[in-house]
Amino acid sequence: MNFSFLSDFSSYFINGTVVTLFISLITVVLGAVLGTLLALLKLSGNRFLRFLASAYIEIFRGTPMFLQILIGFILLYGKIPVPRISIMNVDLSLLLAGLIPLAMNSAAYVAEIIRGGIQAVDKGQTEAAYSLGLKQSKTMRFVILPQAIRNILPALGNEFVTVIKDSSLLSAIGVAELVFGATSVQNITYIGLEPLLAAAMIYFILTFTTSRLLGLWEKKLNKGM
Template sequence: MSWSFLPEYLPYFNDGMVFTLIISLFVVLFGTIIGVLVALGKMSKIAPLRWILNAYIEIFRDTPMLVQIMVGYAIMGGANWPTVHVGILAEDLGRLIPGIIIISLNSGAYMAEIVRAGIEAVPAGQREAAYSLGIRPSQAMWNVILPQAVRNILPAVGNEFITIIKDSSLLYTIGVMEVFNGALTVGTMTYQTLSPMLFASLYYFVVCFALSRLLARFEKKLGRGYAK
């Protein structure tokens, strides 16, 4: 095993991580929005809407993400999108955008349950107090309940971000150039397999470990603020 490839091929990992972080940020943003909307929809009194949203959640939670990516790309891929560049890597948006959409839908299915739990964790007295002041249920949800629920779900959103950083590696199957695909490319060009994969694993570990430590400090600070 040799690390002699690093000086020349390190940009494949660095630029791949840039794409990985961009993908993860978009996925967490869209997934959280989807999760909030789905959670609110599941609390609706419209039974058909609840059935549809429950089916969506079950489909995306009970099937492999890899299969979802492949099916999603088969449906949405092939469009003539432009190519974006980060350093030495070129990314076909016709592959990147379907990948982000599918992982966002998957993330949204999990975030919906997280948001629902966050809403239910808000004391019932808050809702009752809002109603007693003449605030309509919809206004109470958006202006009283959800702002407090956000505090409950923020740590889970941070954990989801770390999870997506790792899960985004599955997008290599449709040709998205992230860290793992960068490692595969380096392995092909250097005729090495183990060393680039180990370095990619180390790269993932360092980034995810650093983010998890920052998240732990944020949760601790958030807990102190809540206690006050």
């Protein structure tokens, strides 16, 4: 094994790691916002809204993410009216063309996480809120969601770990994340295996560290329960 190339090409891996973390964080935030909306629609009393939310979730969970990214790239790249600027050496239009499909896919899974967290709250809480004169919207906002957060947050953390790995698929459309950086080093140095192993080790460090931190956070949330 020869990893001497790291001294000359470490910037490819460092920049790729930063872009990967940035994409993952933005994806989870956008996915959480859209996923919350989808979860509330799926729990609503309107049959049509429930159908729309269910259809969205089933489509994005039932088709490959890689295919969704390719379709999103064709539909979005160069068609979003944004300034011609780069963020961390990635063209903004290209970044959005990858981020949006990734976030929409994440939202489908987050929606089920949030729906499960809401339904895990004892129904007596809802009945008690109604007996106090609270409307459905305020009951959800002030009574149900605050209690559901305890169940939702650890699962959202696990979704973040998943997105870190799934963001590697954006290398297929030219987003300069970690895998793209590793393959660029391959093309420059003509070294086949070692750049991929270096990227794999970085992914492992990121996901392992994040998982351990989430485990500690979950223990803190459950302390005293």
